[in-house]
Each structure stands twice: as structure tokens, then as C-alpha cells.
Amino acid sequence: MAKLFDMSKKVLVVVASTRPGRLGPAVASWFVRATTGTAIDLGVEVDVADLAEVGLPFLDEPEHPATGIYQHEHTRAWSRRVAAADALVFVTSEYNFAMPATLKNAFDYLSAEWAWKPCLFIGYGNTSAGTRGVQMARGVATSLRMLSIGGDIFLRIADDLSDGEVTETERLAARAKDALTELTRVADVLRPLYRADLEIVPAVSGDAPELLVLQRCCWVDEAIANETLDLPALVESEDEVRAALRTWTTWCVRSGGRLVGSVRAKRDGDTWNIGRLMVAPDQRHSGLGRRLLSFAESQAPAGVTEATLFTGARSERNQALYQKAGYSLFTEDAPAGAVGLRKPL
Template sequence: MAKPTLQIIVGSTRPGRVGKPVADWFHEHAAKHAGFEAELIDLAEVNLPLLDEPRHPRFAEYEHEHTKAWSRRISAGDAYVFVVPEYNHGYNAATKNAIDYLNHEWTDKPVGFVSYGGIAAGTRAVEMLIQVVSVLGMIPMPIQVNIPLIAERMTADHRFTANEVLDNSAVAMLDQLARWTHRLGSSR
């Protein structure tokens, strides 16, 4: 039986971002996890324009090819992890835009969060995201990976360095996502 697909979505598109190195670290954990086939999706590469569909996404009557491609890609996922920064006590616009393009594609699927920022570790961004994904029928995981003082975890050559606590949090969240993906798979 095929493993479910976990899509890890890099939310930041900002030049010089740390989201990609953080996502690469998390993707390594996910690739080793027995519960998933892991796919890394970088919103900077997806490059969605600001929501430009004339009809509400709940109708799934997409006009633009970039939306149709995004729909196909996200529909192939069984679970998601958003890797998000905290900007001004919230999450970033590229993540919101990517979520808002779709509706049914997200429904009844578990979602986890890897957040990063200053002393608050991106937790305020995740709190806002939980409200949004819940309205879409996604199931947010209670276990999160929250990375405080992200600048201190970056090397001079722009690589992310985790510690044992972060590595353990990543595995715990992946375990929880795997359980929920299995439970929800039969309901979809």
C-alpha cells in the first residue's frame, strides 16, 4: 500500500528568507519518517499572483491555469505542514494567498506547523493560521514545531541548525500527523 503524501509548504517568499533552510531540515525528518512520502513545495517557485480568480474557490470553477495547477498539486496531498515566519505578530501574505486560492482541496486533511521568529517563535502566526485552516475543514495538529530566535540558529552560510528539542518536536509532530492521516484517510 502506498504511503500518504505529506506536502511541506514553504510559506516565505522573501529574498534572503530562512524559511527554505528550515523547511529543508524538516523535510529531511519527514523523508526518514515511515508514515509518509514527503514533498517540498516552495511558494516562491509556485509564484501564485495575488488571488485573481473571478469566482469563489468553493465552486472549484477555476479560470486560470496557475490555479488549476495549484489545485491539482494540493489535491495530491494527504497532509500538510506549513513552514511559516511571523511578520508583525501574524503570518505572511504569500501563505494566506496560497491557502485562499483553494477550498475543497484542503478539506478533511490534517495540517501541522513549523514556525519561526523572534522570542515568540512564530506562535502568533500559527494561532492565526489555526483559525483559517479550521474554517476550511482542516484538522490542525496540537503538536507544533516553534523555533525561537531564528537568527541564532542560522550559520554564516545560511543553513539552519536544529537542536535535540527541535528534532524531537519534529518527530513528535510527524507521528501525530501520521496517526491523523491514517484516521482521516478512510473518511475521505
């Protein structure tokens, strides 16, 4: 058996301001330095995302973020980075009693990737030490279903920074360490809400009845989207599902003894064919589909150069999921009513 999800913890530190002469990178660097030992002790990996380097244009996605349908690679890259995080630290200044527009823009690009994760704010500024900007940002974070844990850190430029760098004191370092410790503890508690820690196991013949039920549940949406009931997943018998287990390597994911996800793959020359990626309807939007896909890719044997899969020509959500994972559409050799997607491995 293999763990489907990485149990290490990742904290994403987001530097909000992008203006010339900004202090955000220095504040973020101080936080990382001050918490290095604590992060090692807690098994935490800290990633700094400077929005000046991330380079998100003003929101340019035609679909609502809640759909998860992203047209642009800059959005997909931002999605992957936030989705990988277990907790967030937002380093933000205050402009005219508000957070920088760049932070609001970064928030607005995504939806599910933020949900149920704990967050902490580090504000900096002059008279208010950035408190009003943080207050505005906290409201947006809450609306995105993040949990603001409190214990935020506020730095007054006149008192806590000198020559563009944070004045390193034991008092500030202790606050940073305590903040990261608390953030990590809350992430451990919330983890089941945003990242199910499930095991993936090879399917056996006895799984055929449940696989049949699961694929029929999952392919109803496909039938509606593509206006056809003539889909193998809907018309196969239990014996046909069991026979497929002999020709495809198939994996299952269970939760509380219930089959909630599956994927299969087989080799064809230098191609790794992936199929029947399915997640129980009540488990969707949890990231399970993305992780099953990633797991299937990781099982490709030596010598394989690309992964391919097929989905309905009108299955926009599926196509968006695969394109976010790095797949490109193709139509040659695709079955009638379907499109193919491929990705170099």
C-alpha cells in the same frame, strides 16, 4: 479488481514566505532531512511546495473557490498539488504579528482540496518564534476544515538558527520525527473523510438496473443546466443500458454494496472515447469524479494518442472539471447542444 485510490501517504510541506533573504526554505529542508528515516518507515512521500516557486499571483479567479471552477492553469496546478496531499506542514514566519500574505493568498485559492486533512505548523521568528503568525494561520486553516493537530514546532532565530541554517540537534530532530508520526496517524484516521478507499470493478450485465437509476439521478442537473430533457442518459431503457455494456468497457464503484460511480470508454482509431462519467449526488465533492476520470484515462490501450469526451454546452461545472484535468474545449463534430473536450495521452 483494482484499487481506485493510491494508498500511499503524501505530506505537502508549504514554505510560506517569499521575501528575499527568507529562512523558510532552510527550515523546510531541515524538517525533510530530520524526518527522512521516519518518512521511509511510515511509507510517506514528502513534497515541498515553495510559494516563491509556485508563483501564485494575488487571487485572480473570478469564481468562488468552493465551486471548483478554475480559469487559470496556475490555480489548476496548485489544486492538483494540494488535492494529492494527505496532510500539510506549513512553514511560516511572522510579519507584524501575522502570517505572510502569500500564505493567506495560497489558502484562499482553494476550498475542497484542503478539507478534512490534518495540518502541522512550523513557526520561526525572533522574540515570539513565529507563534503569532501561526496562531493566525491556524484560524484560517480551521475555517477551511483542516484539523490542526497541535504539537507545532517553533524556532527562535537567535537560539535555533545559525548562518541561515537550522542548528541540527537531537532535541529538534526528535520533535520533527514525533510531529510527522502524529500527523501521519491522524491522516490515517481522517482519510475516509477526504479520500474514499474504494474498489473499481468491470461492470456486468446485472449492473444495468443500477446504472440506469444512477444515470437518471446524475443527469437531472444536466437537463436543468441545458434546458432539455432530450438526453440519452435520461431516456434510455434498461435493455439499452445493458446493450451498451457490450460495446463500451464500463467500470463501476461500489460503497457498502451500493453503486456510487461509473465511467465507460471505448477505442475509435487513435482516440479513447470516455463517457458516462457519473457520481451519485451524495458522493459529489469527494474527488471521486476526478479519480474515475484518471482511471479511465489510464486504461487507454497502446497506440491511443488522445482522450475525448462530450458534455452539455451549458454544463459549466463539468467543463471546469475536465479542464482542470487538462482537457481543451472543441466544438467541431460535437452533437447539438454539446461541446467536446480532448486531452493528449
